[in-house]
Amino acid sequence: MTAHLLLGIDTGGTYTDAVLFSEATGVIAKAKALTTRHDLSVGISGAVEAVLQKAQVPVSAISLVSLSTTLATNALVEGQGGRAGLIMIGFGPEDLKRDGLIEALGSDPVLFLPGGHNVHGGETPLDMRALDEALPELGRQVSSFAIAGYFAVRNPDHEKRVRERIREVSHLPVTCSHELSSKLGGPRRALTTLLNARLVSMIDRLIGSCEDFLKGRGIDVPMMVVRGDGALISAAEARLRPIETILSGPAASLVGARHLTGLENAVVSDIGGTTTDVAVLEGGRPRLDADGAVVGGFRTMVEAVAMRTFGLGGDxxxxxxxxxxxxxxxxxxxxxxxxxxxxxxxxxxxxxxxxxxxxxxxxxxxxxxxxxxxxxxxxxxxxxxxxxxxxxxxxxxxxxxxxxxxxxxxxxxxxxxxxxxxxxxxxxxxxxxxxxxxxxxxxxxxxxxxxxxxxxxxxxxxxxxxxxxxxxxxxxxxxDRLTRQSSEVILQACLHEDGAGAIDPAASLAVDRALKREPGIVRFSIGLDRPLVGLGASAPVYYPVIADMLGTAASIPGEADVANAVGAVVGQVRATVTVFVTTPEEGIFVVNGAGISERFLKQEHAFDVARLRAETMALETARANGAEQPVATLHEEIDAPEIEGGRKLMEARFIASASGRPRIAHF
Known part of the structure; x- marks a missing residue:
């Protein structure tokens, strides 16, 4: 029973949870410790020590550790993080006014360099003289750097060259925008990169202190972190891209809910000490926010669960x-x-x-x-x-x-x-x-x-x-007030998902009558089209009554109090890579993404190269993220409208996704 145990850890606002999990038999033991906000590693060590004592198993039985955390989310919401220097290649000062970038930048320094690329990957020459002049002093003023290049998702060459120069001179952490997103929209990509750079030292300290504690206890095994979309990423990659861990905790709760209940379609509500998080499971997967996660008032390019968070909890x-x-x-x-x-x-x-x-x-x-x-x-x-x-x-x-x-x-x-x-x-x-x-x-x-x-x-x-x-x-x-207010926030989240967010359940007389089930000539009723999964330590007490008020069935798993920690260990590693093919002129096909720009004379040849590139890079990235035996799938989107009686290629996108379980330590 003790072979290949997985240790899941979740740091919440009030408690830090730990579970020991077996893929064969489920949860072996679970424990909680009060979260120590001034030093999260204290709460982590308390929970881990408690779960080891409960399980009475040797630490040698643990083959994987996975962490979900609200640290990055809280830091962005509270405006915390290190000071970062932003390097914009091919952009001008007017670009700072878009997508909230100037507000996010605050007093952090920004430097504009000539350079960048066009939509087909063609370059404007890069000039790094201003960088060379500023770097010695700039390196003493910031704790990290963020680089955003014009159309860097089509050709990242300039971002890479600037990154090497900064590392060479300052030896500080550097984040490039092409590493975080393949989507167009330079200012929002720059914003996402800036926020990532600010979080690097904070997440590095959390993961480092967690690793130090685990190694001190003789637990020297691979460590994963939950991303905001519920997938797992290696601790080493999370240190480079901490922005991807925003909404990590809520995402882990959804993955845990799916695993613990087996439900494909459900509304999941997780009540903690500080907040209630509500999201929707559709076809066994959490719905993702198509426009990118909003944290601290800034819309990022980070794929994360479409989660609605309300300031309502046991505390x-x-x-x-x-x-x-x-x-x-x-x-x-x-x-x-x-x-x-x-x-x-x-x-x-x-x-x-x-x-x-x-x-x-x-x-x-x-x-x-x-x-x-x-x-x-x-x-x-x-x-x-x-x-x-x-x-x-x-x-x-x-x-x-x-x-x-x-x-x-x-x-x-x-x-x-x-x-x-x-x-x-x-x-x-x-x-x-x-x-x-x-x-x-x-x-x-x-x-x-x-x-x-x-x-x-x-x-x-x-x-x-x-x-x-x-x-x-x-x-x-x-x-009774908590029951009613919980019903209102769950309804609000579901109405938002249905595109009816203008209805405010807390102010609607019709909703009030439906929830109270008041008799009258006109009868009002309300209901959800799927079960309500209740998570959190107090879920068994509250959610049966809340589900009844909402006209649906309640599903409260036995491990509802540690669903986040379970979600942290049962998730999959997943990586997605997009490669583009465009036509800058008649008879020329350019492949961009996942490598250098290449030009071809035949469309099919370009398409074959793009497919191979996307699949190869997705598998490589999944392995780098900690997957043991990833499997890739390919999706193609081809924009080729009819023009003057013939089809003309505008853009083709080859999107490869690779996923697999994380590799574990073998003893």
Whole structure:
């Protein structure tokens, strides 16, 4: 049973999951550890050590490690990453105004060089004098370089020459645009390349620290990383193209859902601590975003799953609007540190404050809320404004009550800025606390959850009535709100996929009546055309009720709590290569892509070369990405309209895809 075990690791917003998986028998063991955002390797080592202890198998039985991560996504969303120098070949300053490139560039340096190619691969001479003058100083100002050449997807020669010069002088990491995409659209390709360059050092540190830990435990085996489209890529390739790991975690959950349920067509909803991710499985494969993944407000050229992410999870802030005659509940989008978890970590520092607040005859506006440092290193807190620094100095690694911390209204906005920078967590009431009070979760401190709910319940609505008569009743109300809000976001994602995104389920009276199943002369009903797969640790509790509300069947696999980690190890390595044939003049056929430009006098000869090139390069790339025995398929797209009674070739595209399982260590 222990032969060739696969180790899957997923770093989420709250937990890092690890599974030991056998291709013969499935999940052998699973474990979780709290994600340590300031140093992800700590959470990874905690989860791996726990799963090894549970399985009681020797580390020599592990033959492959695969990682899914939200690190690249979070970094782009939060505007983090290294400083990169952008080299544009054959472009001008006006090109920066397209596709959000100038906004993405910010204060990073950009250099324009004469050169580039045309659509047929013909070159404008490259002039590197400006690069040679700037490189010595530029190399000291940035941590990496990004190169984008005009029509480099048709002829990458200039990008390669500039790359060699930069490496020769600066010895820094360099990303070329032709390595990331074969699609036309220079500015967006440049944007994608720039974002990739910024992520290189960050992903390098994550993979490096993970590899160091594994080797220290004697696990010296191939390591894979999940791409945003659900395919696997070797750790070495992920270091070169970290941009491909955006949406890695959600993609892994879809692959895991397919494997664990066997369903070909489904709506998959994954509820975590911070977010709910919703996507569609069609014919056993996740739907991909045809226009490229949007991350941090920028549309990239990276193929990734068409995933809708909502700020709704077990750790979402519970907001109570008590201004109306009846109190209303809203969850998220902010993530809080649950009171039950804060007390689990800090004990009496939290419990004593909650008890004191509950004994007070008058409710305070900040009752049941705390601030605590996230534990990021001090250098990441540089550049704070004086008022931010003053408040930050008063916050420690042990929670402090907001009632004691905030003296003025302005300080609340200052605290929000510290939270936005990732320096401080707010601890307060969440659905996870409600679940502890109802006995449906038990891993943290249920007493702190009860105290927090009692504090919230004693507030009064607009009619003067208490918000709830007991902590348990309030907990039920919070869980009911999570069920309803989850149904709304799943519907919103599905309507978007159907092209009906203008309908807002949260605001539609018709949807409201259908979800509530209110009786009336006119009956409204709503339903999905496929099952709802629920993933996440709390999926068995929430998703049967949500599926019933949405008029469909629920499918909650036994390993729903670690589906991402399962997806990380059961995926395939996949590589796609496109080769083009164009006609710059009558009787001349030019082959571009996957090698040097070549000219031919016969169309069929050019087509044969293009087919061979595409298949050969796809197989080579799949092997480089870690596939053991990849198999290639070929798809052809030929644009040859009828002109004056004869067919004239405009462009032919030969698209080869190679896929296979990752190679494993053989002992």
């Amino acid at each position: 979402s802030e519970v907001r109570i609007d008590d201004r109306g005659l009846k109190a209303k509940f809203e969850l998220g989008p902010r993530r809080f540190l649950p009171l039950s978890l804060a007390a689990h970590l800090h004990g009496e520092a939290v419990l004593s404050v909650l008890e004191k607040q509950l004994r007070s005859p008058h409710a305070g506006r900040h009752d049941g809320r705390f601030a605590v440092r996230t534990g990021l290193p001090d250098h990441l807190a540089s550049g704070l404004q004086p008022q931010e620094q003053a408040l930050y100095d008063r916050i420690r690694l042990v929670p402090v009550a907001l009632a004691d911390l905030l003296v003025t209204t302005a300080q609340r906005a200052t605290l929000d800025r510290l939270v936005a920078r990732g320096l401080v967590h707010i601890s307060g009431l969440t659905p996870s606390d409600a679940m502890h009070v109802l006995g449906r979760q038990s891993q943290w401190n249920a007493e702190a959850a009860r105290l927090g709910l009692e504090l919230a319940a004693r507030g009064r609505d607009g009619s003067g009535q208490p918000i709830a008569t007991s902590a348990k009743l309030l907990a039920e109300m919070v869980v």
